[in-house]
Amino acid sequence: FFFLMIRRPPRSTQSRSSAASDVYKRQVYFDSEDISIPNPQELQKQFENTRIEEKIEALKSLILAITNDEGYPRMIMTIINYILPVQNDSHMLKKILLFYWEVVEKTHPTGQLKEEMILVCNSLRNDLLHPNEFLRGKTLRLVSKMMYKGILEPLAPTIIENVSHKHNYVRRNAVACLYLIYLQFQNEVTPDIDEVMERVLITESDLSTKRNAFLVLFHANQEKAMNYLNEHVINENSDEVGDIFQLAVLEYLRKTCKVDPTQKPKLMKAIFFFSNSKSNSVLFDCANTLQQISTAPTAVKLAVNIYIQLLCGNTDNNVKLIVLEKLLLLKRGNAKLLEDQLLEISKVLSNQSVDIRAKTLELLKSLLNQKNVTKVFPVLKRELIKALHSHESYDQQYRDLLLGLFVYAVTNFEQIADDILETVVDNLLCYSKHDDSSTANTIAIIKHFNELHLQYSPKLVEQIKNRFLEIQNVQIYKLSLHLIGDVTTQADVQETLTILKQAIGSLPLKIVKKSIPENQQALETSQTQAKHRVRTVILPDGTYGTEIIEEDDKRAQVDHDCKFREFLIKNSFLSSSLCTCLLKLLYKLSLIHI
Secondary structure, three states, X not given: OEEEEEEOOOOOOOOOOHHHHHOEEEEXXXXXXXXXXXXXXXXXXXXXXXXXXXXXXXXXXXXXXXXXXXXXXXXXXXXXXXXXXXXXXXHHHHHHHHHHHHHOOOEOOOOOEOOHHHHHHHHHHHHHOOOOHHHHHHHHXXXXXXXXXXXXXXXXXXXHHHOOOOOHHHHHHHHHHXXXXXXXXXXXXXXXXXXXXXXXXXXXXXXXXXXHHHHHHHHHOHHHHHHHHHHHHOOOOHHHHOHHHHHHHHHHHHHHHHHOHHHHHXXXXXXXXXXXXXXXXXXXXXXXXXXXXXXXXXXXXXXXXXXHHHHHHOOOHHHHHXXXXXXXXXXXXXXXXXXXXXXXXXXXXXXOOHHHHHHHHHHHHHHOOOOOHHHHHHHHHHHHHHHHOOOOHHHHHHHHHHHHHHHHHHHHOHHHHHHHHHHHHHHHOOOOOOOHHHHHHHHHHHHHHHHXXXXXHHHHHHHHHHOHHHOOOHHHHHHHHHHHHHHOOXXXXXXXXXXXXXHHOOOOOOOOOOOOXXXXXXXXXXXXXXXXXXEEEEOOOOOEEEEEEEEOHHHHHHHHHHHHHHHHXXXXXXXXXXXXXXXXXXXXXXXXXX
């Protein structure tokens, strides 16, 4: 057989706290097919045997039988007579005896405590006073599971005595035991529990014991607990208190405020105090507490500041996602407070996680308005340029998310129309790595821009004509031809036709490869002088720079012509768009001559 140690699940109600999760529950596995159930006479003989090994085996068999619903109501006196006198002769026997006291039936069928258990109390009391601190702690854990008033009343003074033991293991288990006793019997068993816990809080150095003692004091006497906080905690540095103690205090302050809202004003001071902690878990719990118990602007603003601090200062992506979810929930009624933190929130976009970037952009999109969009747009533009120049797969997804936000911005905010136009022309119009998603978003941006900002349409078309030969996408070519045919004025028809003619190249529309003799090709190559072409580009940081390209004029011209020409030959829809555009331009030209 073996003993399986299972931790009790944490308790979430105010009557049961996670402080008691240090207490373990034992379950024993027993296969009835392999081991026969012993009868009382056999066990009696084994217990009467003078050999310790026989007693241990008999006690193991008895425990296995009891845990499998076998009853041995008269065996307690046998254990008292034959095992208790020799329990200290063997560590194994002592350990198994503690298991037995845990599993044995302690009451009559009527619910009354068995008389034999009164005799057991003397043995437990001796163990609680044993010089070995491990045995004391084990016995305290055992007593914490024996919630019978008849057993606990004679043991209560000894348990309280263990609160001042020199070893923190004993003190921790003693406080946990008293906590469970108080939850079960209130002040009936330990009437002066508040005074005991108050002394423990002042003298205790172990954080776990101190936390448990505060929980007991908070239940027993809330006024004394708050006095302790005001006198001994709030006036100290928050980090000296310890994070587990701070979390326990915040948990019970939050529950108290929910149960009794009238307590809120005098508890808020303690909650505000913990907002200065350096522990991220304490800060997060403090922000949650402020958000749940108060709608005052000061409290909500402090909660927002804490969330932003955790968002920007924590390296754990899971924490960032949780905080972003909290901010999205907080935004519903406190958007104004979050709008002041837009630039801080936008710093999270530097994270490489697509999920975090998506949540951040969702939050930024919901907070954009006419006043703050001019402050945030330069950050979004810089991020878009970085994503366009990156070859990482996660940056490609990020690029599509940013373009979706640009579509929203061009639809709702006219004051950044110039910046959007500049971004489209310099970075998107001639981008060579467009996929279906980015192409669709780019086309949507240009279409919405032309439809909603008519005063900028001539400027848009002028920029498209200036960079017409550099466009790398057939869908963008189609849209460009449509805009050129609609927006070009009569005064610009000749210039536009010249650009289109240069893009089409010589007729007929087919690619002819000329064979050049090797000696002539080598001669032309040696005689061709390299020329410099200077082009203005957008650097990854968003600033402008110049790029010097050495190339042959003829080859550069062929490259420009062949890209549009290649699309024109292979795509009949582009040819149709070109014909429609030329027809519109020729009609406008005819009006000039008339």
